[in-house]
Amino acid sequence: MRIALALALLLLPGFxxxxxxxxVFILIDDLGATDLSCAGSTFYETPNIDRLAAGGMTFxxxxxxxxxxxxxxxxxxxxxxxxxxxxxxxxxxxSLPKAKLRPPDWTQSLPxxxxxxxxxxxxxxxxxxxxxxxxxGDEHHSPEKFGFDVNVGGTHQGHxxxxxxxxxxxxxxxxxxxxxxxxxxxxxxxxxxxxNRDKPFFLYVPHYGVHNPVQAKPELVEKYKAKAKADAxxxxxxxAAMIESVDQSVGRIxxxxxxxxxxxxxxxxxxxxxxxxxxxxxxxxxxxxKGSAYEGGVRVPLLVSWPGTIAAGKTCETPVVTLDWYPxxxxxxxxxxxxxxxxxxxxxxxxxxxxxxxxxxxIYWHYPHYSPQFPSPYGAIRQGDWRLVEFYEDNHVELYDxxxxxxxxxxxxxxxxxxxxxxxxxxxxxxxxxxAQMPTPNPNYEPPKK
Numbered sequence: 001m002r003i004a005l006a007l008a009l010l011l012l013p014g015f016x017x018x019x020x021x022x023x024v025f026i027l028i029d030d031l032g033a034t035d036l037s038c039a040g041s042t043f044y045e046t047p048n049i050d051r052l053a054a055g056g057m058t059f060x061x062x063x064x065x066x067x068x069x070x071x072x073x074x075x076x077x078x079x080x081x082x083x084x085x086x087x088x089x090x091x092x093x094x095s096l097p098k099a100k101l102r103p104p105d106w107t108q109s110l111p112x113x114x115x116x117x118x119x120x121x122x123x124x125x126x127x128x129x130x131x132x133x134x135x136x137g138d139e140h141h142s143p144e145k146f147g148f149d150v151n152v153g154g155t156h157q158g159h160x161x162x163x164x165x166x167x168x169x170x171x172x173x174x175x176x177x178x179x180x181x182x183x184x185x186x187x188x189x190x191x192x193x194x195x196n197r198d199k200p201f202f203l204y205v206p207h208y209g210v211h212n213p214v215q216a217k218p219e220l221v222e223k224y225k226a227k228a229k230a231d232a233x234x235x236x237x238x239x240a241a242m243i244e245s246v247d248q249s250v251g252r253i254x255x256x257x258x259x260x261x262x263x264x265x266x267x268x269x270x271x272x273x274x275x276x277x278x279x280x281x282x283x284x285x286x287x288x289x290k291g292s293a294y295e296g297g298v299r300v301p302l303l304v305s306w307p308g309t310i311a312a313g314k315t316c317e318t319p320v321v322t323l324d325w326y327p328x329x330x331x332x333x334x335x336x337x338x339x340x341x342x343x344x345x346x347x348x349x350x351x352x353x354x355x356x357x358x359x360x361x362x363i364y365w366h367y368p369h370y371s372p373q374f375p376s377p378y379g380a381i382r383q384g385d386w387r388l389v390e391f392y393e394d395n396h397v398e399l400y401d402x403x404x405x406x407x408x409x410x411x412x413x414x415x416x417x418x419x420x421x422x423x424x425x426x427x428x429x430x431x432x433x434x435x436a437q438m439p440t441p442n443p444n445y446e447p448p449k450k
Contacts, residue, residue, distance in 0.1 A: 020200040022266040029211040032276020032283045033299040043234035048251030053303045055312045061319040062302025064274045072273040079326025079343035083366035083436035098446040104437030109137030119147030124335045131189040132206040152188045160208045163215040186249040190256045197260045209242045216241030233282035264308040272300040287408040291373030368439045381427045388423040
C-alpha cells in the first residue's frame with residue numbers, strides 16, 4: 001500500500017519524493033455557489049478569485065458537508081461525515097421547543113480524541129496555522145488542541161461581534177482601531193507564510209466573511225450602491241463589499257506565494273462552508289440556501305490551483321464534498337492513515353491529475369435539526385444525477401434529476417417510484433452504517449395555529 005502510494009506521488013507532475021507540497025485552504029463563510037463573477041454574477045466583483053479559477057481547476061459540482069457551518073468545518077479536519085461525528089449542527093444550534101421533532105443529543109464540540117488534519121500533518125514535518133473562524137468548541141477544544149501551531153481568530157464564536165477593530169475576539173490581540181477583520185487576518189496569514197517558507201505548511205484561512213453581520217468598508221459599500229439594481233438577483237451593496245474584501249485577501253495570499261516562489265509547491269483550495277444566506281444573496285439557479293434541504297444549501301464554489309501540476313482552465317464535473325480534502329492532503333503529503341482510522345472522504349488526487357480511477361457510489365447529508373431558514377429536519381443523497389431528500393417530520397421523500405432540473409423544481413418521486421425507493425433505502429442504510437442520530441417525537445409538540 002505504501003509503495004503504491006509513493007509511486008502514485010512520483011507520477012504527479014512537479015512532485016518530487018523529497019519535496020512535500022504546501023497546502024493553503026481558504027474557507028469563506030456563507031458564500032453561495034454563484035457569488036463570484038467567474039460563477040456568473042454581474043454584480044459581485046472578484047478579479048483575484050477569477051484569476052485563480054482561470055489558472056486552475058473549477059469543480060462544477062462542489063458540495064459542503066452540511067447546510068450549516070460547524071459540521072462542515074469538522075468534516076474538513078477529520079475526513080468524516082458530520083453524522084458519524086454526531087456533530088450535525090452549528091454550535092450551539094437552534095431551539096424550537098414546540099416543534100414536531102426533538103433533535104438528538106448531538107456533540108457540541110470537536111472531540112479531542114479525533115485524529116485531525118493538522119495533527120496528522122505535524123507527524124510529517126508540517127507546521128499549521130489557522131487565521132479566522134474555528135467554531136468547533138470552547139477554549140478546551142481550541143485549534144491548538146488539534147495540532148495547529150498558530151491560532152489567530154479561532155474561538156468558539158460563530159461570527160464576529162464586529163468586523164472593525166476592536167473585534168472582541170480574544171485570539172486577535174492588538175491592531176489599529178478601525179482596521180478591517182478580513183484585512184487583519186490576511187496580514188497575519190501572509191506573515192505566517194513568510195515565517196514558514198522553508199518548511200512544509202498547512203495554512204488554513206477560514207474567513208469570518210461573508211457571514212452576518214453585514215459590515216464592510218464604507219468606500220466599497222458606496223461603490224456597490226452605485227451599481228445595485230432593485231430587480232437583480234444580486235443587489236446587496238454591503239454583502240458585495242464584503243465579498244470584494246475576501247477577493248482582495250485571496251489576491252494578497254497568492255501574491256505572497258509568488259513573492260516567496262512557493263506557488264508551484266503549493267496546492268491552494270478556495271471554497272465555502274455552506275450555501276449563501278438568502279436574505280443576503282440569491283443562489284439561483286439552485287433552490288433555497290443556507291440551512292435548507294436543497295442544492296442552494298450545500299452547493300458551493302470550489303476552485304483549486306497548483307501551477308505546474310494542475311493545468312490552467314480545467315473544469316471537473318464530478319461531485320465532490322468537503323470531507324474529500326482530508327484524504328487528498330494526506331495522500332499528497334505521503335502520510336498513511338492510521339490503521340484504525342475511519343475516513344469517509346475519497347482522495348481527489350485522480351481528479352486533480354486529470355486521470356481516471358476516482359469512484360464513489362454517492363454523497364450523503366444528514367441534518368436532524370431545525371434551522372431558522374427551513375421548517376424540517378432532513379436527510380439527502382446524491383447518486384449520479386439523482387438527488388433524493390427525505391423530510392423527517394413525516395418521512396416523505398422528493399426526487400430530482402439534477403441533469404435536467406438543477407433548480408429542483410419538479411419532484412419525480414411519484415413518477416419514478418422504483419428510483420425513489422432505491423435511493424431512500426441507500427440513504428437509510430448509510431445512516432445505519434455511520435451511526436447517525438435521528439430526531440425523536442417531541443412530547444411538547446404544538447401544531448401551528450391556522
